[in-house]
Amino acid sequence: MAGLIARRARRQRTFRWIVVILLGVFFALPLIAMVEFTTRDGGDTWKLLVDWPKLSDTYPDLATGIVASLGQAALTALLMLVLLVPTAVWVRLRLPGLRRLVEFICLLPLTIPAIVLVVGLAPVYAWVNYFLGGSSLTLTFAYTILVLPYAYRSIDTGLSAIDVKTLAEAARSLGASWGAVMWKVVLPNIRTAVLSAAFLTVALVLGEFTIASLLHRDNLQVAIELLGKSSATMSVAVSFAALVLAFVLLLLLSLFGERRRKAAR
Amino acid sequence: MTDVVAAPDLLAPQPEVRAGRRVGIARLRSLLGTIPFFAYVVIFLVIPTLVVVIGAFTEDGRFSLSNLSALGDGYIVEAFGRSIVLSASTAVVGAVLGALLAYALVTAKPGGLLRRVVTAASGVLAQFGGVTLAFAFLATIGLTGFVTVFLKDHLGIDLYANGVWLFELPGLVLVYTYFQIPLMVIVFLPALDGIRPQWREATESLGGTTWQYWTRVAGPLLAPAFLGSTLLLFANAFSAYATAAALVSQGNPIVPLQIRSALTSEVVLGQQNLGKAMALGMVVVVAIVMTLYALLQRRTSRWLG
Numbered sequence: 001m002a003g004l005i006a007r008r009a010r011r012q013r014t015f016r017w018i019v020v021i022l023l024g025v026f027f028a029l030p031l032i033a034m035v036e037f038t039t040r041d042g043g044d045t046w047k048l049l050v051d052w053p054k055l056s057d058t059y060p061d062l063a064t065g066i067v068a069s070l071g072q073a074a075l076t077a078l079l080m081l082v083l084l085v086p087t088a089v090w091v092r093l094r095l096p097g098l099r100r101l102v103e104f105i106c107l108l109p110l111t112i113p114a115i116v117l118v119v120g121l122a123p124v125y126a127w128v129n130y131f132l133g134g135s136s137l138t139l140t141f142a143y144t145i146l147v148l149p150y151a152y153r154s155i156d157t158g159l160s161a162i163d164v165k166t167l168a169e170a171a172r173s174l175g176a177s178w179g180a181v182m183w184k185v186v187l188p189n190i191r192t193a194v195l196s197a198a199f200l201t202v203a204l205v206l207g208e209f210t211i212a213s214l215l216h217r218d219n220l221q222v223a224i225e226l227l228g229k230s231s232a233t234m235s236v237a238v239s240f241a242a243l244v245l246a247f248v249l250l251l252l253l254s255l256f257g258e259r260r261r262k263a264a265r
Numbered sequence: 266m267t268d269v270v271a272a273p274d275l276l277a278p279q280p281e282v283r284a285g286r287r288v289g290i291a292r293l294r295s296l297l298g299t300i301p302f303f304a305y306v307v308i309f310l311v312i313p314t315l316v317v318v319i320g321a322f323t324e325d326g327r328f329s330l331s332n333l334s335a336l337g338d339g340y341i342v343e344a345f346g347r348s349i350v351l352s353a354s355t356a357v358v359g360a361v362l363g364a365l366l367a368y369a370l371v372t373a374k375p376g377g378l379l380r381r382v383v384t385a386a387s388g389v390l391a392q393f394g395g396v397t398l399a400f401a402f403l404a405t406i407g408l409t410g411f412v413t414v415f416l417k418d419h420l421g422i423d424l425y426a427n428g429v430w431l432f433e434l435p436g437l438v439l440v441y442t443y444f445q446i447p448l449m450v451i452v453f454l455p456a457l458d459g460i461r462p463q464w465r466e467a468t469e470s471l472g473g474t475t476w477q478y479w480t481r482v483a484g485p486l487l488a489p490a491f492l493g494s495t496l497l498l499f500a501n502a503f504s505a506y507a508t509a510a511a512l513v514s515q516g517n518p519i520v521p522l523q524i525r526s527a528l529t530s531e532v533v534l535g536q537q538n539l540g541k542a543m544a545l546g547m548v549v550v551v552a553i554v555m556t557l558y559a560l561l562q563r564r565t566s567r568w569l570g
Contacts, residue, residue: 008475012372013372015369015372016369016370016372016373016379019365019366019368019369020366020369020379020383023362023366023446026443027386027390027443027446027447029405029411029412030398030401030402030404030405030443031401032411033401033404033405033410033411033412034400034401034404034405036404036411037404037410037411038404083301083302083305084302086298086301087298087299087301087302090295090298090299091299094295094298095295095296095298095299098299102299102302105306105310108310109310110555111500111548111551111552111555112310112314112548112551113503113504113505113506113521113547113548113551114504114506115504115506115521115524115525115544115547116317116504116524116544116547116548117310117313117314118528119313119316119317119320119524119528119540119541119544120312120313120314120315120316120317120320120541120544121309121313122316122528123316124308124309124312124313124316141308141309142309144305144309145306145309145310203392204392207392207393207394207395207397208395209395209396209506209507209510209511210506210507210510213507213510214525214528214529221395221396221397221507224396224397224400225396225510225511228396228400228403228511232403232407235400236400236401236403236404239396239397239400239401240397240401242397243393243397243401246389246392246393247389250385250388250389250392251385251389
């Protein structure tokens with residue numbers, strides 16, 4: 001029996017390393033290639049990329065795209081929190097019967113491809129243009145819908161971990177207003193959940209292309225795609241930088257998640 | 266309520282009625298709190314969906330089936346066919362390779378470095394789609410890409426001896442696999458974690474072989490989870506747009522690209538809403554797949570929850 005187990009452990013180890021190494025090569029190759037591709041000119045591309053004034057001079061579209069994307073990411077994270085956190089808390093406290101409906105709605109965008117949403121959004125955005133103008137920041141409205149499933153899941157998990165009802169009742173009985181309950185009691189308790197929802201939002205918004213491109217707005221991905229037609233090296237360099245940024249964001253997120261799980265134990 | 270009791274008045278409403286109304290008003294007031302959320306969702310999610318659904322059935326403001334019947338046109342049927350082939354093949358390849366990787370992780374130490382690094386990387390790479398991924402592959406196996414040049418210079422292999430396939434369906438299959446495998450790892454790992462070592466021990470103590478364990482115990486238990494994950498991968502590839510849009514330069518081989526051309530190019534007379542009909546077709550396919558996924562998920566959670 002012991003021999004059998006040892007033999008199986010050895011077999012599993014061999015299998016594990018073969019799989020991990022083969023797939024590791026497949027996944028690492030494009031990343032290595034991006035570095036190699038962008039350093040063929042001796043690093044000029046990267047020097048240009050970190051030199052913001054010169055970069056916005058050489059590639060004004062790219063600079064516009066980066067600024068637009070950062071604005072969209074910040075606004076979407078804000079709107080998502082303002083819309084989702086009070087509603088999720090309120091439904092838990094006062095309207096538990098609506099929870100399933102809210103959850104269903106929040107998960108709905110997962111089954112509606114972005115390319116389909118954009119078809120339906122075109123007339124809605126005709127009105128947005130009419131009222132708010134054609135700024136790229138108006139994409140925030142569509143992006144908030146796109147990030148709903150991910151943000152909802154993370155905030156809902158955070159709220160499940162604390163006893164919202166008791167906390168809110170205690171605060172209310174001590175004379176706190178609903179605003180104070182939200183801002184001073186609930187929010188500090190779901191800090192990590194809010195943070196992870198915000199991180200996911202930023203990562204998703206920075207990677208969004210479909211809606212921006214088809215509604216003729218600027219953002220980072222649209223700029224990269226445009227750049228690809230004139231300067232392949234620069235577009236690959238920006239792609240790599242965007243990827244590394246997303247990587248760092250999501251890695252931080254998974255570290256937060258781990259800490260939360262440990263704290264919960 | 267006390268004043269009602271103190272001043273019994275025949276004309277005053279019965280206490281229960283008033284209490285009932287008060288509860289109703291309180292409920293209404295509670296509902297007010299959710300109005301911003303629902304209003305927002307109606308404007309930016311429900312109305313767009315209705316625009317697609319209603320638009321697919323109207324022509325010049327009247328009910329019409331002409332858009333839907335236009336879905337039967339040769340080139341649209343072909344686009345749907347290619348989309349389904351692309352999604353199915355990347356789903357199967359992604360599911361098999363992803364499941365192997367997930368199993369490799371399960372056999373590793375539970376809290377070990379390998380497992381943590383691979384799951385974290387999978388979380389990132391599953392989201393890694395779109396334009397950046399397309400450019401990553403251009404840098405890898407594009408005409409002057411790293412691997413293309415390396416193979417040509419050092420081994421004398423020409424990747425594109427039979428034509429440039431990167432910008433066509435085979436290229437899309439390869440590129441999509443890059444985000445399908447990590448997604449499979451994420452969705453399939455929980456099911457594999459649900460397999461208890463005791464089940465294997467039980468099989469062995471009853472004289473079962475490894476083959477019997479996999480075909481009679483673990484296989485049937487994992488099958489719904491595996492199928493469900495494959496369906497999720499299918500839906501994921503079927504809805505993807507950005508990667509293909511950035512990579513495919515000529516023609517519109519798959520449905521999302523056909524929708525793009527319907528949205529951006531000059532509309533053909535009598536087919537203004539063709540894009541909406543195609544969008545509806547996509548929603549129907551994704552809805553069917555996701556329903557099956559939900560059913561399988563329920564079956565999975567019975568044993569491996």
